Amino acid sequence: MPNESNFDEIYDFLSTKFESEKEYLQAVREVLEDIVPIYNANEAYKQADIVRRLCLPERVIYFTVSWVNSEGTVEVNQAWRVQHNGVMGPYKGGLRFHPTVNLSVLKFLAFEQCFKNALTGLPMGGGKGGSDFNPKGRSDRDIMLFCQAFMRELQRHIGANTDIPAGDINVGAREIGYLYGEYRRLNNKFEGVLTGKGLEFGGSYVRTEATGFGLIYFTEAVCDANDTTLEGKRVVVSGAGNVALHAAKKAIQKGATVVTLSNSRGFLFCDEGFSESDIAWAIDAHTTSSNVLTDLESKGSGVWFSDKTPWHVKCDIALPCATQNELHEKDAKALLENGCSMVLEGANMPCSNNAQEVFIDSGITYVPGKASNAGGVALSGLEMSQNAQFSQHEADVLDNELQSIMKSIHARCLEEAKRSAGKDNYINYMKGANIAAFRRIADAMVAQGV
Ligand SMILES: NC(=O)C1=CN([C@@H]2O[C@H](COP(=O)(O)OP(=O)(O)OC[C@H]3O[C@@H](n4cnc5c(N)ncnc54)[C@H](O)[C@@H]3O)[C@@H](O)[C@H]2O)C=CC1
Ligand SMILES: O=C(O)CCC(=O)C(=O)O
Numbered sequence: 001m002p003n004e005s006n007f008d009e010i011y012d013f014l015s016t017k018f019e020s021e022k023e024y025l026q027a028v029r030e031v032l033e034d035i036v037p038i039y040n041a042n043e044a045y046k047q048a049d050i051v052r053r054l055c056l057p058e059r060v061i062y063f064t065v066s067w068v069n070s071e072g073t074v075e076v077n078q079a080w081r082v083q084h085n086g087v088m089g090p091y092k093g094g095l096r097f098h099p100t101v102n103l104s105v106l107k108f109l110a111f112e113q114c115f116k117n118a119l120t121g122l123p124m125g126g127g128k129g130g131s132d133f134n135p136k137g138r139s140d141r142d143i144m145l146f147c148q149a150f151m152r153e154l155q156r157h158i159g160a161n162t163d164i165p166a167g168d169i170n171v172g173a174r175e176i177g178y179l180y181g182e183y184r185r186l187n188n189k190f191e192g193v194l195t196g197k198g199l200e201f202g203g204s205y206v207r208t209e210a211t212g213f214g215l216i217y218f219t220e221a222v223c224d225a226n227d228t229t230l231e232g233k234r235v236v237v238s239g240a241g242n243v244a245l246h247a248a249k250k251a252i253q254k255g256a257t258v259v260t261l262s263n264s265r266g267f268l269f270c271d272e273g274f275s276e277s278d279i280a281w282a283i284d285a286h287t288t289s290s291n292v293l294t295d296l297e298s299k300g301s302g303v304w305f306s307d308k309t310p311w312h313v314k315c316d317i318a319l320p321c322a323t324q325n326e327l328h329e330k331d332a333k334a335l336l337e338n339g340c341s342m343v344l345e346g347a348n349m350p351c352s353n354n355a356q357e358v359f360i361d362s363g364i365t366y367v368p369g370k371a372s373n374a375g376g377v378a379l380s381g382l383e384m385s386q387n388a389q390f391s392q393h394e395a396d397v398l399d400n401e402l403q404s405i406m407k408s409i410h411a412r413c414l415e416e417a418k419r420s421a422g423k424d425n426y427i428n429y430m431k432g433a434n435i436a437a438f439r440r441i442a443d444a445m446v447a448q449g450v
Contacts, residue, residue, distance in 0.1 A: 005040060005051060006036060010036070030353065048445060057085075060083070062079070069145060077132055079153065083125075084114050084125070092125060092163075092377060093113040094167050096128070096130035097146075110128035115433065122382075124377065136290075147179045148182040176197055192387025208246070210402055218344060218410055220254065233317050234257050234316050236313050241321075244321035244346065248279050249276065252273070256273075258279075259273055265307070266305050266306040267308055268305075309327075314339060315340050316340065325349065341365065342364065342365040349369060356430065366429060371410070
């Protein structure tokens with residue numbers, strides 16, 4: 001029996017079942033509007049009830065992490081791994097340690113990850129995980145103890161061909177090292193079960209840089225499609241973590257002027273643009289400093305604005321690279337008023353639905369993170385294949401591969417956006433990304449049966 005569907009029917013079904021999961025519903029809503037017409041036009045998709053099945057995670061693992069900190073006190077944290085969809089390959093996606101982590105946040109991230117991973121063209125399904133543990137201000141030893149306790153639970157659900165976690169907010173090289181060490185000790189296996197590992201134990205060159213660099217390679221492809229370049233463009237970046245700093249570094253190398261960086265406490269403004277050495281310093285310091293941006297100000301670079309976001313700063317390009325829902329409708333309007341003509345997401349879902357509408361209605365270029373920040377997971381895919389071959393490729397080879405993957409993601413999105421463009425010929429990258437990814441996943445789901 002074919003399952004004809006419409007947006008309201010599916011969205012109502014999900015919002016009744018998961019009423020309190022606002023981030024998950026937001027991410028699903030963003031995709032559903034674009035894919036329901038594609039679904040309804042395809043008998044095989046309808047026969048297999050693809051849309052409803054694709055919106056629901058295949059498996060959600062919940063566990064409690066009880067651990068003893070370095071002072072001997074027992075601490076208890078909540079943790080999850082959402083294995084959303086595995087038709088394209090082993091579940092793949094990062095781990096986030098942050099007090100705001102909950103099931104809704106991880107379900108939205110895992111859902112988006114499936115679309116992102118499909119866009120890379122590599123054989124990876126989508127997943128995401130993490131914990132409400134807050135590593136800020138904790139000793140190195142506490143972080144190690146937490147990571148070990150977390151992995152003692154997680155290890156039974158993952159594996160190099162099953163589910164391969166990586167880093168995300170507050171999970172970088174140090175945490176991946178502790179997690180990997182515990183997995184190896186418990187399983188007596190040296191396998192590519194995590195990506196983002198140290199170069200000495202199966203890590204890949206360019207993985208650390210890949211998300212931020214990939215974002216700039218995608219931006220270059222957009223510029224190219226619009227007969228322009230990054231040279232001389234003013235760029236507003238939010239965030240001051242892995243993605244933001246590597247995006248800033250590559251943008252500067254391409255001749256752009258990066259005028260802001262930010263964190264949850266405010267933003268740093270540098271009218272003449274940060275130098276490459278400012279950013280190199282911040283890349284070294286950001287995991288140990290309690291506020292790398294005020295430290296940068298103390299070194300004479302930029303002016304710090306407490307409790308403010310960077311969206312009212314004049315720019316040509318905005319790159320939100322911090323966290324979800326950091327850019328709202330009023331911020332989108334401020335960016336437009338100040339001449340911004342391109343917004344490309346480095347973070348996952350940083351723009352609210354209303355902000356996205358402002359960009360799209362105004363006709364400026366807006367690219368969702370599932371396309372523009374896919375460089376990180378793409379390089380993770382390359383780390384997995386290096387691990388499977390027990391090999392390690394050179395940095396320049398991997399950087400070239402990253403550039404070519406970002407170009408082909410851009411081409412896939414552009415092709416679908418052109419195909420679905422209205423009379424105004426607006427290139428809707430969000431629609432292009434959603435549809436291009438959906439077709440790949442839906443075809444794989446049909447092929448694998450119900
Ligand atoms: N690390 C990776 O490879 C990838 C990360 N992402 C996404 O990029 C974003 C940033 O991740 P990373 O740079 O890896 O994390 P990170 O932990 O290195 O940096 C996060 C940055 O965001 C800032 N931040 C966090 N919450 C904030 C808030 N409420 N308001 C303003 N700033 C806030 C932090 O101060 C920090 O500067 C996240 O949305 C993540 O999901 C996406 C693709 C891959
Ligand atoms: O490298 C990975 O596996 C995941 C990266 C990630 O979490 C993301 O793309 O949001």
